[in-house]
Amino acid sequence: MPPRRRYDQYCSAARALDLVGDRWTLLIVRELLAGPRRYTDLHADLPGVSTDVLASRLKDMERDGLATRRRLPPPAAANVYELTPHGARLLPVLQALGEWGQAGLGERRPTDAVRxxxxxxxxxxxxxxxxxxxxTLEEGTFHLRLGALDGPAYGxxxxxxxxxxxxxxDTATCTAVGRGELSVPDAVxxxxxxxxxxxxxxxxxREE
Structure with a gap:
């Protein structure tokens, strides 16, 4: 594989961006925080990414120790990707990035995908x-593991x-909670x- 592009700056932020600064990498991390995922599942939940770019990013993440690939035993018999402990430590980074980006989320555009x-x-x-x-939202169901110290934080x-x-x-309520405009107790x-x-x-x- 060709060498990764690097910033060549003696700065911890630059070193981190050497690993996760490429387009799509952090969104792949977002998907893998939900646990092991097949390539086809990742591609389905990352609308807009090409198969070549997704394959390239996953190889980079394997090489950099952020993710691993393993074969599930029968009857699944499929390859899955999952985060290493080093990759899983990006959870608070994504949470902080998401909190910072909430102000610019605005209304959902007609072209915006959502899961x-x-x-x-x-x-x-x-x-x-x-x-x-x-x-449970209109778009589907997911689950959270509150207080989890290891393993997937959600699924x-x-x-x-x-x-x-x-x-x-509904999605409007979930969005308001995520933006900090509405607390969960108040919404209940x-x-x-x-x-x-x-x-x-x-x-x-129920009692808060």
């Missing part, structure tokens, strides 16, 4: 406690097993978020 699990990062900033929270689709709490809301009290579940986490969300 339900893209709302996971802003919701992680807005929810406290520990446990698995399943979230696409329903939670594996019984979640500690289930939140149902205003009946813009419906909380179901019998565990301590669900009860605390």
């Amino acid at each position: 339900a699990h893209w709302f996971a990062l802003p919701l992680l900033r807005s929810l406290a406690g520990e446990g698995v929270v399943e979230v 696409d689709g329903p939670a594996p097993g019984e979640p500690d709490a289930h939140l149902a809301m 009290r205003a009946r813009r978020i419906t909380v179901t579940g019998d565990g301590p986490l669900a009860r605390s969300l």
